[in-house]
Amino acid sequence: METKKSAGLEPYLFWILLGGLLFLRFPWLVLGGILAPGNNVVIVVYELGTCLLTFLLVFLERERLAEYHMDRLALVLLVCAPVAILIGSKTGGYALPGQAVKAVLAVVLLAALFIRRPVLPRRGAGWTAGCIGAAVLAGAVLAVVTGFVLSFQTSEAIDLSALPSVGKLLYGSLYQLDYAAAAEEPLFRGFLWGRLRKCGWKDHWIWLFQALLFAIGHAYYVGSRNISAFLAVPLGALALGLIAWKTRSVGASMIAHGITNGFGYTLSRVFYTVMG
Template sequence: MTDTAKNEKINLSILISLLSLRFVLLFLSHINFIDSNLGLIIYLLGTFILTGLFICKNIENLSLFNISGFAIFLFLFSPVFSIISDPYNFIAYINIPIAIIFGVYLFRKKKELTLTKTLTNKLAGNIVITLIITAAIIAIGVFIKEFKGGDNLDTLNLEWIIHQLLFQLSFAAIMEEPLFRGFLWGYLKKYKLRDISICIIQALLFWFGHIYYMDTGLNFWIWHPIAAFLFGLIIVKTKNIAYSLGAHALVNTVAQIFMFYYKVL
């Protein structure tokens, strides 16, 4: 077996393992086939470790997987963000030394890193595109979900928003964006598929990955597939998961604000 074939086999094994954690483990946890707390711990630790391994294993072609330097920074510092938002999150304390190991390895191999880059003159455009798509996802969510929560706007403050944003960035965004809009995207690209085709495929898989929300009505059947497609559209336009990471965290943060602090009449 050639080195290329061996690397492809390893990449596929990591990708399948990540998908298994996301689809199989979380579903079994949701139906209480295994303890939900244990399932979540395994999912979070396993996903973080496998994500780091995939990045380190593919340092010479990370641009294929829409991985930028800033995306790596967000990944490596996600345990710190998690602790800032919740000092009692013991999983984050476990992930910190793991992140340091990955960081040291990537720093030593920095000359071999081939990252996706954004030209300075396109940076503002990418930010605008990301904000527009993010606003669209939020607007669709508000309309479809008819957010009904408590009238607690008087308790809403900037500190809570920052903590929630950091939590969402270190939780859902870091667990899902590298997998669906990074690794899976790059793997499908090897089959010469068009970006829009990959966008649709990843959206369907992302949607199916949230099947445990099936009983939430339009939230699952309409909003999740649309949001997944629009997150993918950010990648089509920017080729950088750093933008979709930020968009994902922002959407979830705003959702939390509507659910707990505002009532849509």
């Protein structure tokens, strides 16, 4: 009886949590980015709220995670990235305020999933390694393409003899994986995608719709960074959506997203300097 009651409540809880994620993304972050650009309170509330609601959705849907492109790789990244960035921030790295809260939430999710084991797609180590390799390659290609496109938007040259170290760029990618990818991939390429498929949508329409929604979710770029708003972001959304769709793994799109963001800005300055 209790199990049937819980099953009946699940769709309502799902839409409440997903609605919370969409609220944080659109009215909160988009309007905050337009009305108060760079405001740390807006960004931190978005990050912490999104982290909490994403983790609650993971736990709620723990028996159906494969329907949302969630596999073991995605869970490992979601849990480990906040902790890794917290450690990094204590050893000279950078992090947003509230990183300790995200790390605590990650540990709580891990403990909860140990108690109530999730049902995950059966994928061997070979498949996971290949998926990671493909994600890294896709992220590198997307970083180069994005960097070239954004070079027409930047006016910041860079000293080619003093480029950031590989270590700094890799930390930047890890930071972006925890900051941008962990907030956006489970929402746009995971839970939203899976639920729309349950509602009868075809994958190719979901792929296009999530890209449109993702672009709208970056509306605060309009006016100040139009190439980002109208070219780089939609292109990235299509590419990341394709990665998640074909691998059925948000983990793969998270890796590609982190690399793209982590390397893209530096590459844009390199391209601007070389072509200038």
